[in-house]
Amino acid sequence: MPHAEQGSGTHLPVAYARVGSDGVVVEANEPLAQLLQRPHAKLVGAPASALFLDPHAYDDLVRNVRTSEAPWVTTLHLRPRGGVPLPAEVHATLAGGGALALVFIDLRNREWMERRFRALVENAADLIYIVDADGAIRYASPNVCTMFGYVSTSHEEINFFDFVHPDDRAEAAAALTAALEEPGRSIRFHGQVRDAAGRWHHVEVWGRNLIAEPAVGGIVLNVRDVTEQLAARKAVLDRERRLRALLETMPAVAYIYQDNRLVWASKAFLETLGLTLETLRQIDPFTLVHPDDRARLRTYAQALLRGEASPGLIRFRSVGRRGGLYWIQLSTKVVERNGRPAILGVGLDVSETVEHELDLAARERVARRLRDLDDLPTLLEAALEEIVATFGLEAGALLVYDPEHHQLDAAAKAGWIREREVDLTRDPPRPVAEALTRGRALHVQELQADPALEPHARERRLAGKGASFVPLLAGGEVVGVLVASYPSDRTLTTSEQARLEDLAELVGNAVRRTVLRAKLERRVRELEALRSVDEAIAQRSRLEHVLGLVTQQARLLPLAAVALYRCEVGSGALRLAASWGWPDAPTYVPAGEGPLGRAVPEGPSELREPELAGAPADARWMRTLPLVAKGERVGLLVALSRDPAGLGTEDAAFLESLAHQASVAIENARLIEALQQAKQELERAYDLTLAGWAQAVELRDRHTGDHTQRVVELTLKLARALGVDPAELDDLRRGALLHDVGKLAVPDAVLLKPGPLTAEEWAQMKEHPVHAHRWLSNIPYLERALNVPYAHHERWDGSGYPRGLRGEAIPLAARIFAVADVFDALTSDRPYRPAWPRQQALDYLAEHAGSLFDPRVVEAFLRLVERGEV
Numbered sequence: 001m002p003h004a005e006q007g008s009g010t011h012l013p014v015a016y017a018r019v020g021s022d023g024v025v026v027e028a029n030e031p032l033a034q035l036l037q038r039p040h041a042k043l044v045g046a047p048a049s050a051l052f053l054d055p056h057a058y059d060d061l062v063r064n065v066r067t068s069e070a071p072w073v074t075t076l077h078l079r080p081r082g083g084v085p086l087p088a089e090v091h092a093t094l095a096g097g098g099a100l101a102l103v104f105i106d107l108r109n110r111e112w113m114e115r116r117f118r119a120l121v122e123n124a125a126d127l128i129y130i131v132d133a134d135g136a137i138r139y140a141s142p143n144v145c146t147m148f149g150y151v152s153t154s155h156e157e158i159n160f161f162d163f164v165h166p167d168d169r170a171e172a173a174a175a176l177t178a179a180l181e182e183p184g185r186s187i188r189f190h191g192q193v194r195d196a197a198g199r200w201h202h203v204e205v206w207g208r209n210l211i212a213e214p215a216v217g218g219i220v221l222n223v224r225d226v227t228e229q230l231a232a233r234k235a236v237l238d239r240e241r242r243l244r245a246l247l248e249t250m251p252a253v254a255y256i257y258q259d260n261r262l263v264w265a266s267k268a269f270l271e272t273l274g275l276t277l278e279t280l281r282q283i284d285p286f287t288l289v290h291p292d293d294r295a296r297l298r299t300y301a302q303a304l305l306r307g308e309a310s311p312g313l314i315r316f317r318s319v320g321r322r323g324g325l326y327w328i329q330l331s332t333k334v335v336e337r338n339g340r341p342a343i344l345g346v347g348l349d350v351s352e353t354v355e356h357e358l359d360l361a362a363r364e365r366v367a368r369r370l371r372d373l374d375d376l377p378t379l380l381e382a383a384l385e386e387i388v389a390t391f392g393l394e395a396g397a398l399l400v401y402d403p404e405h406h407q408l409d410a411a412a413k414a415g416w417i418r419e420r421e422v423d424l425t426r427d428p429p430r431p432v433a434e435a436l437t438r439g440r441a442l443h444v445q446e447l448q449a450d451p452a453l454e455p456h457a458r459e460r461r462l463a464g465k466g467a468s469f470v471p472l473l474a475g476g477e478v479v480g481v482l483v484a485s486y487p488s489d490r491t492l493t494t495s496e497q498a499r500l501e502d503l504a505e506l507v508g509n510a511v512r513r514t515v516l517r518a519k520l521e522r523r524v525r526e527l528e529a530l531r532s533v534d535e536a537i538a539q540r541s542r543l544e545h546v547l548g549l550v551t552q553q554a555r556l557l558p559l560a561a562v563a564l565y566r567c568e569v570g571s572g573a574l575r576l577a578a579s580w581g582w583p584d585a586p587t588y589v590p591a592g593e594g595p596l597g598r599a600v601p602e603g604p605s606e607l608r609e610p611e612l613a614g615a616p617a618d619a620r621w622m623r624t625l626p627l628v629a630k631g632e633r634v635g636l637l638v639a640l641s642r643d644p645a646g647l648g649t650e651d652a653a654f655l656e657s658l659a660h661q662a663s664v665a666i667e668n669a670r671l672i673e674a675l676q677q678a679k680q681e682l683e684r685a686y687d688l689t690l691a692g693w694a695q696a697v698e699l700r701d702r703h704t705g706d707h708t709q710r711v712v713e714l715t716l717k718l719a720r721a722l723g724v725d726p727a728e729l730d731d732l733r734r735g736a737l738l739h740d741v742g743k744l745a746v747p748d749a750v751l752l753k754p755g756p757l758t759a760e761e762w763a764q765m766k767e768h769p770v771h772a773h774r775w776l777s778n779i780p781y782l783e784r785a786l787n788v789p790y791a792h793h794e795r796w797d798g799s800g801y802p803r804g805l806r807g808e809a810i811p812l813a814a815r816i817f818a819v820a821d822v823f824d825a826l827t828s829d830r831p832y833r834p835a836w837p838r839q840q841a842l843d844y845l846a847e848h849a850g851s852l853f854d855p856r857v858v859e860a861f862l863r864l865v866e867r868g869e870v
Contacts, residue, residue: 014103015088019048021098023058035088035106037081048100053077053085062100065092068186071126071206071222078104097339127223130216133180135160135173138218147225149196160221165192165200172205179209179219193223202227253318253328253349256335257301258342261285272318272326272349290317304334305341315350327354355495359502362390366503367749370510376400379514380412383507387484388414391492391500394465395485397424400511401436401478404648408436408481415485416465424483431469435481441470441501446488464488470501472508479508479515509748517744519650522556524775526654529553531781533661537668546665548578550658554639555580557651560616561640564662565589565596567633573597574636582640584614599624599636608644620644623652625659629667637662707824712736714820715788717869721860722816728784732813735788738776739817742768742789766801769793787811792818795852808854815854819845819861822853 015032017025025046033040036051049058057076065072072092077085091103127147130139136159144150164172168191175187187207192200204224210216254266262285265277273280273288286294293316303309311333318326330347366386373379380398388396395415399408408425417424424432431442431450444450447462466488472480482504486492492500533553536546547564554562561581565574572591579585589596595612599605610622619640627635637659641647647655715736716729724732743751746768750761757765772789776782791805791814798806826841836844842865849858864870 015106017043017048017051017102017104018095019058019100019102023048023062025051026099032104035080035086035104036078048102051078053079061090061092065094065100068188068206073208075107127225129160129221129223130218131160131176131221132218133176133211135176147195148193148201163193165194168192175205175207176219179207180211183209183212185209201225202230253330253345253347255285255345256337256342257285257345258337258340263337263342288318290319293317301343304332304343307334315354327351351495355499358495359499362499362503363506365390366506367747370507371747371749373510374514374517376511376514376518377411379510380507383510384412384414387482387500387503387507390503391484391486391496393484393486395483397422397483398472398480398507399424399428399432399483400472400480402648404650405645407645408432411480417483417485431467432481432483435469435471436478439471439473439476439478441468441497441504443468443492443497445491447485466490468492468497468500470504472511473505474508474512477512479511482507506748509752513744513748520741520744520775523650524779525556526657527781528779529556530654530657530661531779533658533665537661537665540668543665543668544577546668547662550637550662550665551578551580554655554658557639557647557655558641558643559639559647560619560642561585563638564627565636565638566666567627567635572633577635582615585638586612586614595622596624596636596638599626599638606646610640612640615640616642618642621646623647623655625656627659627663627666629663634663634666707828708737708740711739711817711820711824714824714870715817718820718857718861718864719813719816721864721869722812722857724812724816728813731784732788732816734782735785735813736817736820738772738782738785738789739792739821740768740772740789741775742770742772745771766793769802787813788817790814792821794818796854797851799852810854815857819853819857823861 014029015035016027016029017032018027020026025044025048028040028043030040033043036043049055052058054077061072061074061076064074074090074092076088076090078088080086087107089105089107091105093101095101127144128139128141129137129144131137140150161169161172168189171189172191175189179185179187185208187205187209189205191203191205193203194200202225204226206222206224208220210220211218253269253272255262255269256264261283262280265273265280270277270280286298289297297314297316300309300314304311311331313329313331315327315329318328327350328347329350330345333344334341335344336342366383369382369386370379373382380400384396384398387393393415395413395417397414397417398412400411401408408428413422416422428436431444434440435442443466445466447465447467464487465485467483467485470482470484471478472482482500484500530553533546533549536549547566551562551564559581561579563579563582563585564577566577567574574586574589574591574596576585576587586596591597595607595610604623604625607622607624609620612619612622615622619642621641621644623639623641623646625637625639626633627637637655639647639655646652712733716733719729719732720726746765750757750764753761769790769792773786776786776789788811791803791811794800794803794805794810794814795818796807796810796815798804800810823841823845826836826844827838829835842862845853845858846862849855861870
């Protein structure tokens with residue numbers, strides 16, 4: 001076979017250009033620049049059509065190459081810078097990505113062109129044959145020897161069809177016949193050809209009838225070995241089939257995105273969406289994404305296809321059938337499909353994980369915001385602000401229930417509820433009332449049309465608004481209602497509803513904690529007030545001073561004015577003894593005249609909208625309490641309020657205590673015995689109050705049960721066994737009752753935490769003895785009872801808290817209580833462990849006698865056990 005110039009060392013420059021799919025020159029060599037007499041820099045970036053004399057020549061060239069799908073050779077005139085058309089033979093071949101490779105042969109030097117063409121042919125990747133009409137090989141390029149192993153003479157006088165696989169000969173013969181029928185016609189066929197070793201190669205053949213061309217005189221066949229390409233394509237197809245089969249069986253979201261649509265989706269994805277693949281292909285896939293995530297995901301997809309973003313993980317919300325919302329965590333990869341880039345996405349439904357994360361984040365954020373707030377209005381404003389921000393609400397309100405007056409108070413408002421001054425407390429809408437009375441949430445999608453709302457409520461421009469009415473729960477008790485409003489076209493998902501109810505319960509617990517703390521502080525002030533009056537009576541202060549002190553202490557109550565009258569002996573007329581807030585109070589009231597004169601014989605009474613001379617103009621409520629001593633009416637206490645609901649039960653009880661003290665003061669001089677009895681009654685009231693505090697602590701920490709009452713009885717029994725002075729037992733009993741009162745200052749998130757406490761939480765828990773000491777130390781009545789609340793966590797070896805006291809530096813009362821407290825705690829069930837067996841607890845006390853506990857106290861306790869007294 002001929003080897004013209006092969007290996008001769010002759011350098012034949014080739015004019016070459018590569019044109020992108022957009023028709024712009026992206027690469028050109030220096031020989032082309034010299035041929036066109038143009039600077040090389042100006043060729044790159046120029047339109048390919050500018051290279052040719054005919055502006056339509058390039059478009060025709062592209063069309064012919066793509067139609068024939070084979071190398072295309074034609075003669076065209078180029079446009080050099082000198083302006084004289086230059087005849088050239090142009091060889092065009094499809095390159096990757098829609099590009100076109102062009103080789104230009106200057107026809108002005110035919111000899112040089114032929115040498116150059118021979119070099120191109122002999123060094124090309126494709127095999128070139130020239131066959132006659134019968135298929136006999138007239139020429140074979142030298143690379144046939146290189147690629148198929150034939151020697152240069154092995155194909156002489158051999159027919160091309162001898163190398164073609166028998167199964168493919170008919171197709172090859174038909175193609176040649178078709179080429180013979182039309183000179184210049186191009187043909188194409190696929191088949192297998194045999195190499196010298198007898199192996200079969202898959203080839204792609206392009207041919208053109210150039211028999212009429214004197215320089216050729218045959219049919220030119222370009223043969224390309226595509227064996228490796230087919231094997232690679234088969235491997236890709238096999239991988240795709242395996243991947244698709246895997247994705248079809250996985251419970252995962254999987255899809256292929258190309259040309260702004262989903263061209264394939266897994267069965268699990270289609271079932272989640274409730275769509276068929278045909279329907280899915282017709283819609284904008286981003287309509288399946290939550291509106292808040294839509295732009296972000298679209299931008300990411302576009303950047304990924306442009307190569308401006310890296311494949312990886314992305315999380316977004318998808319809208320499924322029946323409006324369900326799903327969190328998807330998606331892994332993306334750019335793949336090739338039909339020669340163009342596409343995105344393969346595989347994701348999992350992580351809704352449960354994400355919703356749990358959102359629940360924890362929302363709860364932690366609200367809890368952190370409320371942790372250090374003690375003022376109820378400030379706390380509720382902060383809570384509502386966090387809830388509105390968390391859910392993106394249009395409006396909201398927090399209503400707190402007042403159980404003493406059986407009414408709701410609007411504690412905080414936001415959005416249109418505040419702007420329109422909507423009153424949800426006076427004659428509250430039915431959903432509010434149901435949430436309050438039934439303790440369950442109601443979700444109203446369209447307020448304007450909901451039959452549960454009264455007609456006047458539906459008329460308040462509520463079109464397009466929905467709302468959720470959620471009870472604020474604290475230990476199973478409803479303490480208020482959360483109103484959360486959003487557009488009616490938004491539906492809260494089940495997880496969002498659960499999160500809203502969870503945050504409402506968190507706020508409910510914070511409300512109860514704050515109310516209990518405020519109530520405790522107020523009751524402490526009231527106890528101190530009663531004690532100060534009691535001391536004034538005991539010191540036999542002047543009656544005017546005592547009665548004036550009584551009226552001043554009434555300032556602790558939400559009252560507008562107070563007046564205290566004495567009854568004249570015999571006539572029963574009233575004379576003013578002391579007052580505040582009522583400068584024009586009547587100084588003398590005859591018996592039986594007006595509401596005050598009639599109040600003495602009739603007993604305690606309440607009157608709304610009272611008409612009294614000189615009373616504050618805005619007084620809306622009056623309560624009269626006759627002062628009675630030993631069955632005899634000795635005076636009258638009058639209280640005025642601006643609130644038509646008057647006083648609550650506890651405030652009324654305090655007012656009655658003041659009235660009782662005033663009665664005692666009036667009769668003090670002649671009724672010493674009655675005074676002592678009143679004092680004992682007061683002390684019982686104090687003790688009941690202390691018991692109430694202890695109960696408040698147990699109600700808050702619902703896991704302790706009747707622990708306080710048991711440990712009080714056990715402490716007193718142990719103290720008697722140790723010979724403690726009976727006069728000290730009352731103080732010991734009060735201290736035992738109040739031992740955990742400081743826990744009211746510990747946040748719910750710490751006190752009620754079911755698992756182990758962190759170091760920071762444990763530090764907060766250890767502060768409860770300090771809180772108890774701070775609250776109770778200013779109450780003289782409880783001064784001798786402070787040892788137990790303040791020191792019951794101190795330990796014999798100094799390892800306790802809060803002061804790290806050691807040995808007998810710990811007050812005896814605290815050492816006695818510590819043994820009783822630990823024994824009862826160990827033998828009681830707790831959320832984090834079951835109760836210990838009795839003997840195990842006794843062994844624990846004995847083991848730690850002398851380290852944690854006073855050994856003398858432990859010994860006395862074990863003797864009680866042996867005697868069967870414990």
